[in-house]
Amino acid sequence: MSNVPRYTQKWFEQAYLASRPKLRAFIRSVIFSAEDSEDVMQEVVSIAWEKIEKLQSKEQFQPWLFGIAKNRVMKYCTKMAKRKSRSLSPEALEALWSEHAITVGASQESLLDALRTCLSKLSPEHQKILLERHQPNVTNRMIAREKGYSESKTSRLMNTLYAELMKCIHKIQGNS
Amino acid sequence: MTNLSKPQTKLELLALFGKSRDEELDLDQTELLNDLLISDSSIRGLYRGFIAIESGLEEIAKIQISKSAPTNNDMSIIEDTIVEIPVAESSDPAVRKNKK
Numbered sequence: 708m709s710n711v712p713r714y715t716q717k718w719f720e721q722a723y724l725a726s727r728p729k730l731r732a733f734i735r736s737v738i739f740s741a742e743d744s745e746d747v748m749q750e751v752v753s754i755a756w757e758k759i760e761k762l763q764s765k766e767q768f769q770p771w772l773f774g775i776a777k778n779r780v781m782k783y784c785t786k787m788a789k790r791k792s793r794s795l796s797p798e799a800l801e802a803l804w805s806e807h808a809i810t811v812g813a814s815q816e817s818l819l820d821a822l823r824t825c826l827s828k829l830s831p832e833h834q835k836i837l838l839e840r841h842q843p844n845v846t847n848r849m850i851a852r853e854k855g856y857s858e859s860k861t862s863r864l865m866n867t868l869y870a871e872l873m874k875c876i877h878k879i880q881g882n883s
Numbered sequence: 884m885t886n887l888s889k890p891q892t893k894l895e896l897l898a899l900f901g902k903s904r905d906e907e908l909d910l911d912q913t914e915l916l917n918d919l920l921i922s923d924s925s926i927r928g929l930y931r932g933f934i935a936i937e938s939g940l941e942e943i944a945k946i947q948i949s950k951s952a953p954t955n956n957d958m959s960i961i962e963d964t965i966v967e968i969p970v971a972e973s974s975d976p977a978v979r980k981n982k983k
Contacts, residue, residue: 732938739903793913799920822939841940846905866897873932
């Protein structure tokens with residue numbers, strides 16, 4: 708029996724990088740803290756690499772990676788629920804997971820392409836605000852302070868822009 | 884079950900989701916969000932759409948930042964663990980190079 712690993716580091720890096728945006732979206736959908744979310748991402752990639760020889764085939768990489776992520780996120784949610792901290796409950800995670808698992812195969816690139824298209828349809832000022840808002844550790848409160856808006860006005864503006872983006876993306880994806 | 888009333892409009896729901904992303908939910912609002920996600924598949928759908936847009940915007944913002952400055956790569960964790968993995972027989976030169 709050969710001791711040659713089936714998966715090289717280079718292959719793993721490429722496979723992981725291709726899955727990373729969707730993995731990040733999944734973890735962020737459950738863990739509210741950006742910092743904790745990044746910590747869990749690091750744990751997931753570390754565990755995946757340590758256990759890579761358990762992967763049955765290269766084609767199974769993404770569901771396998773998401774299985775590891777689900778376990779780590781579930782542990783996090785259970786720990787936070789015991790502490791009565793602000794986090795999604797394990798039950799809410801299960802409900803989201805059952806539907807996430809179905810959409811794991813969908814292309815993140817096509818979503819990003821649609822998002823870029825929809826973003827470009829907004830005014831330059833609104834594009835700028837949205838992208839500033841989504842830089843690491845930037846909150847609505849910071850944007851409000853910078854623009855001289857009230858927090859509620861900023862929140863309403865953001866929510867209106869999200870709703871516009873959702874409608875636009877839905878239209879593009881519905882037509883493709 | 885929380886005493887807060889259920890959001891009636893899409894914008895109210897988005898406001899609740901937005902607070903979760905900014906870590907500004909209080910315990911009652913967190914409970915409300917959990918209840919809504921467990922009980923209503925259309926709200927789960929909206930939440931997934933919201934998260935997809937948020938994550939996509941973060942990705943686009945990150946790309947813009949990385950164009951102007953070098954950033955840390957979370958693959959560095961692999962560099963720390965690679966030495967513990969039996970890679971001596973690997974035919975990949977990149978893997979052999981990393982064995983210490």
